[in-house]
Amino acid sequence: MLIFQTTIDHRAMTALARVNRKTLRRGSSFPVRTLAWFVAALELFLTATYLRGGHSGWQVNALLGLFMLGCLLTEDRVNGLFALRRIPQNARAVNTVFQEESCYVCRTQAGENWWPYSSIRAAAETERYFILMMDRTHGQAYSKEGLSVGTPEEFRKLIQRKTGLKIQNIR
Secondary structure (H helix, E strand, C coil): CEEEEEECCHHHHHHHHHHHHHCCCHHHHHHHHHHHHHHHHHHHHHHHHHHHHCCCCHHHHHHHHHHHHHHHHCHHHHHHHHHHHCCCHHHCEEEEEECCCCEEEEEECCEEEEEEHHHCCEEEECCCEEEEEEECCEEEEEEHHHEEECCHHHHHHHHHHHHCCCCEECC
16 A cells, blocks of 8 residues: 655646646647747747848847747646646645555545546656646646655556556656
C-alpha cells in the first residue's frame, strides 16, 4: 500500500499540462507548435530586416514575435491555470491510497473516487510529481514530497505492474 497526500496547486497543474502535451497530445500539438515557432522566427526576422533597412513599422513585428514567443513559452502554465480554476476548493487536497487490488482510491473533502488501474493511458514522472493520464482531458498529479507511506521506487513498480506502461521521465 502506498499513500500520497497532495495539494493541487498551480505548480501541479502546470506539470500535468506539460505531461499531457508531451504524451497524449503529442501528435496533435506538434504541428501547431512548429507553426508557432516558425511565425515567431519570421516576425523577429522581419523586425531585424525593417531595422536594418531603416523602415518604420518594425515595432508591430517585434510585438507580434514577442507575443508568439511568450505564448509558446508559457503554454503549460496558462493551461494549468485554466485547469486549476475548474477544480473546486474542497477537492484540492487529495489523499490517495494505491493498493494491490484493481483500483486505487482518491479522497477529498468533496468525496471519494475509485479509479481502476486499467483507466490509466499514460504514466509520467517529473522532478516533483508523478502524473497519471486517463485521457487527453483528465489526469492526476501526485507530489513526490507527499508520499507518506512507501517509496517512489515502489510506486514506479506498482504502476508498471498494474498498467503495463513504462513511466516516462518528462523534464
